[in-house]
Amino acid sequence: MNKRTCDILIHNGQIFSMDPDRRIYCPGAVAISGSRIVGVGTDAELQQNFDAREMIDASGAIVHPGFIDAHNHIVHTSCRGIFGSYHDAESLPVNFADWKASVTDADEAAATTMAGIEMLRNGFTMFIEPGSLFSTEAAAEAVERVGLRALFSPLYLWDRGESFEAIPTLASPSLMARATIDHDRCIKELDAELHRNRNADALVRGYIFVYGEGTASPELLRTAHACARENDVPLHIHAGYLPEGADLYRTLTGKRHLVHLQELGFLDENTVVVHASALDADEETAVHETGCKIVWCPIAFFSLGITFNITFKMAERYRRGVCVSLGTDGAR
Numbered sequence: 001m002n003k004r005t006c007d008i009l010i011h012n013g014q015i016f017s018m019d020p021d022r023r024i025y026c027p028g029a030v031a032i033s034g035s036r037i038v039g040v041g042t043d044a045e046l047q048q049n050f051d052a053r054e055m056i057d058a059s060g061a062i063v064h065p066g067f068i069d070a071h072n073h074i075v076h077t078s079c080r081g082i083f084g085s086y087h088d089a090e091s092l093p094v095n096f097a098d099w100k101a102s103v104t105d106a107d108e109a110a111a112t113t114m115a116g117i118e119m120l121r122n123g124f125t126m127f128i129e130p131g132s133l134f135s136t137e138a139a140a141e142a143v144e145r146v147g148l149r150a151l152f153s154p155l156y157l158w159d160r161g162e163s164f165e166a167i168p169t170l171a172s173p174s175l176m177a178r179a180t181i182d183h184d185r186c187i188k189e190l191d192a193e194l195h196r197n198r199n200a201d202a203l204v205r206g207y208i209f210v211y212g213e214g215t216a217s218p219e220l221l222r223t224a225h226a227c228a229r230e231n232d233v234p235l236h237i238h239a240g241y242l243p244e245g246a247d248l249y250r251t252l253t254g255k256r257h258l259v260h261l262q263e264l265g266f267l268d269e270n271t272v273v274v275h276a277s278a279l280d281a282d283e284e285t286a287v288h289e290t291g292c293k294i295v296w297c298p299i300a301f302f303s304l305g306i307t308f309n310i311t312f313k314m315a316e317r318y319r320r321g322v323c324v325s326l327g328t329d330g331a332r
């Protein structure tokens with residue numbers, strides 16, 4: 001039988017394939033050619049089928065697909081430790097949002113490189129950036145240079161400002177000047193990152209992140225949802241970050257955020273709600289009924305000091321079969 005040639009054969013590992021049958025091969029092997037995995041199976045089977053240019057002995061170690069950080073504002077890597085907790089915000093000499101507005105393309109490239117190397121060293125091979133980059137090009141170059149994968153969205157898709165009263169540290173006049181609260185801008189930029197998806201081997205791909213927390217009009221939500229479905233990409237949104245934000249949303253609209261999103265047809269199996277900490281029972285039902293997914297950011301949850309008046313719902317969600325991924329929300 002003719003053997004296939006591959007570049008690298010990792011052998012003598014415990015291979016956690018994470019395929020639909022969750023097969024584990026021990027001792028197992030992975031064959032790689034270029035940037036693609038071309039074979040996964042038992043050691044015996046792959047050594048019989050492949051001639052490798054380079055062999056790597058895993059010495060019995062676990063080999064598994066990379067972790068994905070499902071929510072990472074990547075530029076925060078370059079201000080780690082500076083802004084402390086949400087409750088210290090008033091006492092700081094610099095507003096967090098003003099700092100965000102001041103970053104340069106070089107800052108974003110450096111932060112992405114630094115975060116990327118750190119991620120690789122800790123087993124992460126992909127992250128999802130929630131539309132907070134001014135220069136996705138500079139960051140994409142950094143991602144490709146490091147050798148990670150990433151999903152990028154257009155910059156801050158928001159067209160309503162009333163909700164920032166509840167989350168003042170996330171917005172400032174300088175940030176609004178650079179990322180305008182403007183419906184037409186958002187509509188024009190909705191598909192700005194999707195051109196990347198034409199290349200099936202692209203390390204950086206596009207999706208749509210609507211900033212949320214009450215900063216999107218129903219028209220923006222509907223158009224973003226239609227654009228995401230038309231282009232077969234996921235749609236993410238912040239919701240339920242803080243109880244104050246959830247309460248203000250109800251005051252402004254008369255409805256709970258996720259119940260409203262369900263009514264607007266925004267929630268479905270390809271919609272991902274990020275944070276989902278301050279949800280009430282009706283919103284939990286909306287999650288269950290629509291099959292939307294959740295990204296939960298544990299460090300954000302515990303550092304916000306909201307655990308005294310919010311019930312921790314992850315166990316209940318798990319029992320109800322809700323799909324929950326984890327995110328870091330960025331370096332702190």
Ligand SMILES: [Zn+2]
Nearest residue numbers: 073130238329
């Ligand atoms: Zn976020």
